[in-house]
Structure formats: structure tokens, C-alpha cells
Amino acid sequence: GAGVSQSPSNKVTEKGKDVELRCDPISGHTALYWYRQSLGQGLEFLIYFQGNSAPDKSGLPSDRFSAERTGGSVSTLTIQRTQQEDSAVYLCASSTGQRNNEQFFGPGTRLTVL
């Protein structure tokens, strides 16, 4: 079956603009995770969804970052007033939600803020 998909694959934006990144998890996966991969910081957890609720938002770096999930499926990560330090690859992963089941990762969205 289809894996986790993310769009766009690449996004170039100007400093100060808002961006939306989309994640389509594997069908039936109740848990969804966002991570960020950057040269300076490695792989960082951002936020976790179980269904449509986000019990753990502890990794969101500032209030410019927000995320939502609708219908227990698609998730959108929004970054407002982008800054150059937001440049990174944003990875989405999903799992069945059973404790410590394997997370399946998407290919990521490469965000470049000029």
C-alpha cells in the first residue's frame, strides 16, 4: 500500500511569509508525528497527534509554529512569518498508535527561507 506522503517536496519562500506543509499518513494509522532535520540541530521532535488531538506539542520551537490534523488523517504544519533559521527538512511519520510500534517516515519537505 501507499506510504506516508508529504507535499510539497521542496518549498522556497521569502523571510516573513507563511508556509503550509502537508502530510498524508498511511491509511488507518492513528498516530502522526512531525520532526525537523537541520544541519545544526539534527533530528528534532516537533509535535505528536493521536487521532485529531495533539497530546504533545513540546517540540514546537515558537508560537509561529502550529499544526492541525483533521479527520484523523491529513495533517498540516504551518509556519508563520518564516525566518531563515526555519530552513530545514520537515519529516512526517505515522504509526498504528500501539505502544512503540514502528514509525513510517515520509520523504520530507525541504524548506528554504531566503
Next chain:
Amino acid sequence: AQSVTQLGSHVSVSEGALVLLRCNYSSSVPPYLFWYVQYPNQGLQLLLKYTTGATLVKGINGFEAEFKKSETSFHLTKPSAHMSDAAEYFCAVSGANQGGKLIFGQGTELSVKP
């Protein structure tokens, strides 16, 4: 709080030689441990995981890892390196009742020389 330390940001081995990638963790709760591999321009793929039970875990592509609680380690090994093993490897930890979010190490880039 949890953290992961991977010793060596870059490891180089000859084809056919032993691969040893080191990972030490810190966790205030019983840890679940993972190794992921990332090939160039691709997403993360699970190699193996330890949750409970047998401390020697076998994964895909001939890799294995041993959980050593006394040493807080989860080193990844492969008896004989292949050119196709060249990639970046990430060790990660999660804890019970934490929603499954992964805390990653900084990654180790493995090069395989012919």
C-alpha cells in the same frame, strides 16, 4: 528526560570489514531503542528496535544491536560491510507512556571503501 549520544559523526570501513556504530542513551524510564537508516535523498527506514525481552536484536540487511542496560548502550553492528550500507544511521530512544515520540542522536555517516 531522555537523550541519545552517538559517538563518531563519521565512520569509514572497508568492504567486508566489521561495522560498529556506537549509541549511548539516557532515560528516566525504561527505554525503547531504535536504529534508523537514511540513504541519500530518502526518508528514514527502521533497521531494528528493542522494546522488551531478548537484548540482542536482529534487524534488516544483516544488522544487529545489543541492549546493555548496565552500560546504557545500544551499539549497532554488522559482521561484513557492503558498499550498499553507505548511509546515515540514527539511534533513537522513546519511553513508555510518552506517545512514542522519538529522541534522536546526531547521526553517524557510514562510508564503505572498496
